[in-house]
Amino acid sequence: MDLSALRVPVIAAPMAGGPSTPELVAAVSAAGGFGYLAAGYLTPDALREKIAATRALTDSPFGVNVFVPARLDEQRQGADVEAYRGELLAVADALGVELPQPRWDDTDHFADKIDLLVDDPVDTVSFTFGCPGAEVVRRLQSAGSDVVVTVTDADEALAAAREGADALCVQGSQAGGHRSTHRVDAIPNDLSYVDLLREVRSVSALPLVAAGGIADGREAARALSLGAVAVQAGTAFLLADKAGTSAAHRAGLQDPALDRSVVTRAFSGRPARGLRNQFVRDHDAQSVPVFPVVDQLTKPIRAAAAKVEDHQLVSLWAGTRWQGLRPAAAAEVVAALAPVDDRRR
Ligand SMILES: Cc1cc2nc3c(=O)[nH]c(=O)nc-3n(C[C@H](O)[C@H](O)[C@H](O)COP(=O)(O)O)c2cc1C
Structure with a gap:
């Protein structure tokens, strides 16, 4: 075309x-x-x-x-995925989900x-x-x-x-x-x-x-x-x-309390723009630049939150013109x- x-x-x-x-x-x-x-x-x-x-x-x-x-062998060097996994254990526990061990393939x-x-x-x-x-x-x-x-x-x-x-x-x-x-x-x-x-x-x-x-x-x-x-x-x-x-994403996009679109690695390890909800506020600073390993790590949290339509713990991808x-x-x-x-x- x-x-x-x-x-x-x-x-x-x-x-x-x-x-x-x-x-x-x-x-x-x-x-x-x-x-x-x-x-x-x-x-x-x-x-x-x-x-x-x-x-x-x-x-x-x-x-x-x-x-x-991206080459995972290069990403693996120096990236402390275990430390980030440790940071996420409390939120995973609260949702009753297990976090996977990192996979490097x-x-x-x-x-x-x-x-x-x-x-x-x-x-x-x-x-x-x-x-x-x-x-x-x-x-x-x-x-x-x-x-x-x-x-x-x-x-x-x-x-x-x-x-x-x-x-x-x-x-x-x-x-x-x-x-x-x-x-x-x-x-x-x-x-x-x-x-x-x-x-x-x-x-x-x-x-x-x-x-x-x-x-x-x-x-x-x-x-x-x-x-x-x-x-x-x-x-x-x-x-x-x-x-x-998803319903949680749709709800987040229409929640007037979420008033900032920011770039974060919190959900996936790669920089991505979305609304600054609780997960971003709590974890943005600790994430590590490893993709898609971090994405897989946070997946059970996002899936459990989406199931109960909790838009504070899912990725609410949105550009600057969402309002x-x-x-x-x-x-x-x-x-x-x-x-x-x-x-x-
Ligand atoms: C929810 C969501 C998922 C996206 N997934 C992809 C993707 O899988 N591949 C891709 O090339 N771009 C993806 N993008 C980025 C878009 O291709 C595009 O660059 C972006 O949406 C343009 O900015 P806008 O959201 O302000 O229109 C995604 C964007 C959003 C909002």
Whole structure:
């Protein structure tokens, strides 16, 4: 798919952990935009099922987003995961759950997911947390997919271009969810998509998709006027009817007492932007930069809290533009994000 040729230049961001669903992808493409499934945290079998379910709902092209694994042997050195585990024992006890022992293998099954996507290609494969390697890019392109790499600075953009990516998703610091820094232990910059479009454009002529804090058609028009071919929004879709956002997440997003969106490693070990709830207040300072090991450590806590709809102990991923979000049909969200100039036509 040529992302610069969308009827409405609005992309529903891949949102791992539940919000991205086949139904959301189908509704967004029916409204003229483009949708992604999120492969992160899924088993390869679950990903295969979601791709099939999406195809059963729509003939439109769609994408799949994959997490690039970071080297665990490097992360393991010096990171005191045991100490963080110790910090979390009291909250786990209170919820009646056991915390797992850290696992140091690729629990996200990167290679199997790539094999699956080569065997059964989708329109576009995007990557976050790194570049997948030139060989992976070549295999996916030979299978007929376009490859997009998410970047947060000019160096990452250069690396993605060197590997042969077809387009870049430029993710600014206002973005909800994980920051796509290519190193787990990187201190994320605070550049907005506006700054980043300029930086990345100075080193690459690839088509650029803008992401991070884009919540209305005016902002989308601004991104396009700065050279983006489309905008990618996540937070704006979290309360959409077809999104699989959990009840606890939905409640947290609408709790006026939670009034700060912050970047934290507390839940997963990677920097991610979400609302500052009790878990973030209590544990942000102690977390260690190890992903997805910390994510697995906190998973039973998040799952138990989600079950009882306690939004103080789950990750409430949200970008800086979450206030004022209301439940809406996915098509309404696409229409609200359509660049204002398009709507005037
Ligand atoms: C709940 C949530 C989950 C996300 N999961 C992913 C993901 O799996 N892969 C990815 O590339 N980006 C993910 N993102 C980031 C989005 O791709 C995008 O950069 C971000 O949502 C844009 O900022 P906005 O939330 O302000 O619109 C996620 C964002 C949110 C809010």
